[in-house]
Amino acid sequence: MPVIGSGIYSNTDSIIGNEQEYRVKENESLWEIARRFDIGINEITDANQGVDPVIPETGYIVRIPTKWILPDVPVHSGIVINVPEFRLYFFPINNPGMVMTFPIGVGDQGKDTPLGTYKVIEKIVSPAWYVPESIRKEKPDLPRVVPPGPDNPMGSHALRLSLRTVLIHGTDKPWGIGTRSSHGCMRLYPEDIVQLFRLVRKGTRVTIVNQPVKAAIQGEKVYVEMHRYEDADYMNKVIQLLIDKDLLERVDFIKLNRELKAMSGMPVDITRH
Numbered sequence: 647m648p649v650i651g652s653g654i655y656s657n658t659d660s661i662i663g664n665e666q667e668y669r670v671k672e673n674e675s676l677w678e679i680a681r682r683f684d685i686g687i688n689e690i691t692d693a694n695q696g697v698d699p700v701i702p703e704t705g706y707i708v709r710i711p712t713k714w715i716l717p718d719v720p721v722h723s724g725i726v727i728n729v730p731e732f733r734l735y736f737f738p739i740n741n742p743g744m745v746m747t748f749p750i751g752v753g754d755q756g757k758d759t760p761l762g763t764y765k766v767i768e769k770i771v772s773p774a775w776y777v778p779e780s781i782r783k784e785k786p787d788l789p790r791v792v793p794p795g796p797d798n799p800m801g802s803h804a805l806r807l808s809l810r811t812v813l814i815h816g817t818d819k820p821w822g823i824g825t826r827s828s829h830g831c832m833r834l835y836p837e838d839i840v841q842l843f844r845l846v847r848k849g850t851r852v853t854i855v856n857q858p859v860k861a862a863i864q865g866e867k868v869y870v871e872m873h874r875y876e877d878a879d880y881m882n883k884v885i886q887l888l889i890d891k892d893l894l895e896r897v898d899f900i901k902l903n904r905e906l907k908a909m910s911g912m913p914v915d916i917t918r919h
Contacts, residue, residue, distance in 0.1 A: 654746050660862040661869060661913055662745060666710035670702045677821050681835060683710050686732045686749035686824020692874065692911035711912045714747065715860040715871045724851030725766075725814070727832060729759050730858035730875030731911075732824045734814070734832065738845060748842060751817065751833040754826045759854060760812060766850045768806035769843065773815065775800045781829060801836055803843040807852055814852070815839060859883045861891055862913070868893050869913040870905060880906055 655662040668679060676699040680690040691699055693711040702708065716735065717728045722745070726735045729752050736746045753759040772794035782788050792798050801816015814832045816839035817823070823835055834842065858878060860871045870884055884902065888894040898918040905914045 654744060656743060656745075659864060660716050661713065661864045662716065662747070663713040665713045665912065667707050668710050670704055670706045670708060672704045674702070674704075675700055676702055676708070679708065679710075680749075680824065681820060683712060684749065684835070684838065685711060686751075687821065688732050688824035688874075689749065689911055690824075692909065695908070695910075709912075711910075713913055715862045715869060715913050716745070717855055717857055718860060719853055719855060724853070725846070727759075727852070727854045728857050728860075729753075729761070729854065730856060730873045731860075732873075734834070734842075736842060736845065739847070739850075746842075746845075748834050748838045749823050750814075751822045751825055751827045753828050753830040757829045759828070759830050759832060760809060761854050761856055762809075764807040764809050764812075764852045764854070766805045766814075766846055766848055766852060767808050767810075769846070769848060770804040770806065771843075772802060773800040773804040773813075774798070778811075778829070801833070801839055803839045805843065805846060814842070859887055861887050861893060863891075863893060867915050867917045868896050870902065870916055871911065871913045872905065872909050873911050874909050880909075 676690050676697065677687055680687050689711045693709045697706065697708060716722065717726050719726055722737050724737060732750055732752060734748045734750050738744055774794055775792040775798050777788050777790055777792060797818055799818050801818060804813045804815035806813050812830050816836050817833040820835050823833060858873045858875045859880060862869050872880055872884065888897060896918055897916050901916040905916065
């Protein structure tokens with residue numbers, strides 16, 4: 647299904663979207679291509695390993711990883727964020743057959759985005775940034791309050807969660823989408839936060855999970871999707887997940903090992919034929 651706007655898909659399957667291809671234009675970086683297709687820099691570099699992200703070869707055909715396995719949560723409702731994937735999924739309450747998805751930036755190491763289930767308690771247009779003391783200690787030149795405007799790291803819109811100190815908001819540094827670049831908040835491209843803000847209501851559930859490995863079945867094929875995020879025993883994680891889903895006997899371990907080495911961040915067919 648082609649991307650419409652910022653990625654609206656039918657939510658009738660555990661795998662959404664389709665991989666695409668794109669021919670690099672002159673003087674075009676992977677950051678620019680990623681934003682054009684509403685993906686993070688992590689996604690496009692993992693899918694195109696060995697390609698120079700700053701100066702990719704003109705005319706080179708890059709893979710556009712616009713296909714995803716939905717996070718494994720009890721209920722696909724409200725906002726679901728998978729931190730290792732650097733991606734947010736939104737399931738509109740007034741359209742239960744659809745899902746929207748956006749790339750995000752998350753908390754840096756030591757400032758991790760908190761996991762758990764929260765609610766949106768406030769919607770803020772043109773937010774001011776009240777700089778936490780912990781950040782002012784790192785950067786004493788910062789003022790106590792950064793007013794709304796183009797230099798405000800909160801961007802144009804923000805959704806405050808019931809944790810209060812954590813928000814989903816825009817950014818003045820769009821090249822940080824797809825990286826660990828915040829103090830725990832979740833950042834969206836400027837154009838994405840506007841779209842999400844319009845649709846999300848106060849009280850919306852927000853579920854934040856840590857799933858570096860996902861697996862699903864589509865038709866007769868078994869897919870896995872793995873994301874580089876932290877030091878982890880990915881082999882044990884994926885084996886346990888496949889056991890839990892009763893899929894292990896259908897797996898080709900040569901294909902699985904190949905993807906464990908590649909870690910492309912994309913759904914990969916590992917079915918034994």
